Amino acid sequence: MEEKLYLQPGLTVRLLTAFIRDEVEKAGFKNVIFGLSGGIDSALVAYLAAAAMGKDKVHAVLMPYKSSSPASLKDALAVVDDLQIPHTVVNITDPVDAYFANIDGILGQPASPLRRGNRMARERMCTLYDLSVELGALVLGTSNKTELLLGYGTQFGDMASALNPIGDLYKHQVRQLSRFTGVPASILSKAPSADLWESQTDEGELGFGYDEADEVLIQMVDLRVSPHTLVEKGYDESFVRMIAERIQRNQYKRRLPVIAKVSSRTVGIDFRYMRDWGL
């Protein structure tokens, strides 16, 4: 499995840095901006972006909420220090709390952790897109392929971006490239967490490990092995089925909103142009 998930790190970093540079410059931008959480995905994006654009054209935004782990902020600052990149800390506690004070009053009940988590993710998205205008910077995405496939992310929240350099990398591959690019050890070794509430971990919330998921995902998606065959090969049936269902159920998060076709040419259906049209 290691072999199937292996990426040639030097070539991959060259490709991904070329991607960032090319797509940013073609679009007429000079800078990039992204949320830096202290986790491994955004740390890798920081290292790739700094290598692609030069450290002065990369802006990290650290957006803690009051319940975020202090270790996350510390780890994010370690990345900023190591790369010597400009950064801004925007605490999102006040806007998020103000929203829920209002909406909880209207609904007459406190919001669920899911709604609170979604709101935080979208508050961060709003902040990034606002600062992107101020700084003339494109927003880089930090969702990896495992999250995109499993739908483990907030639509129009952390899943929103202009360019995503790591969206075709499984979590396992993110770790591999992170070691190669020099992401600090404290980030490499800790348990992945969305850090939306205390002691949350991705693997705890999902109920399985990323390596376990990646092993099934790469076979199902990249190698087109059917769930049936995977079970025959000895993978746990309920686990395989759960992964397959998650991929299917979350397809909507990976697509633009569905448009009702009325005319003879409809955006997203038969009006077909690349985004890089004319670039």
Next chain:
Amino acid sequence: MSNRQVLALGQIQPVLGNVKANLDKHLEWVEKARNEGATAVLFPELGLTGYHIQDLTLEVARKRSDEEIQSLVAASRDIDVAFSFVEESDQHLYYIAAVYASRGEIQSVHRKVYLPTYGMFDEGRYLARGSHFRSFSSSWGPCGMMICEDAWHFTAPYLLSMGGAKLLILMSSSPTRSLNQPDTFGSQAFWHRLLEVYAQLFGVYIAFVNRIGFEDGVNFFGGSGVVAPDGTWLKEAPILDETLITVTIDDEAVRRIRYTVPLLRDERPDLLVQELKRLERTSEGFEFR
């Protein structure tokens, strides 16, 4: 016919859908190639339009007689120029075309025969397919042109070589895929092996000219180069960067290899025709047609 030819390979990054900008770049690079002493300059597949043309097809298509195409043909007065664009026929069909121009005139046009329409490719949705592989005379000697996927079908190099070509020009927009190999992209490694084998099997030079740049996250790796008839790479351009490289080819190398390993001499096209006809008649064959 001179014995030698200095080929220049223009590994460019086209702008998607901007024919004017791409034409200017072609003209500029023709000049550059001439200054470097090249006698022919080759450009990648759809260098005048970009690759993922989709609904831009109608807009970027040109007829051979159009001014922009003719201006590039005119630039071939003292250096051969091979380039690619979307050709609109009189019947308003759209082809991925490769033009070979020499002495200010079009010597040959190849229309891409094999249009990949699977996986990440969607060419058959927008484009019509060409119907033949014909060799032609360049100022150096007999040549043939293939466009990217054409070369993934051995009929292309086979027919062109049997038709007399000693240089196969292969224009590509080949995407980067599979980064799980030691020191090369998986797609590049495949091209490497394939072209080495073709060069040796047919005793021909192969000039592979591939574009670079990204279109919506899809990268084209570059890595253009020339394979000699003995299967060795004479020169290779770097991956990912715009580059013009020059390579000298010499008919003497073809002469030697075709004497040492006379595979083409011993080829049996009559047998091929006979057996294909038999398969066509019986229920055994052509299942894939």
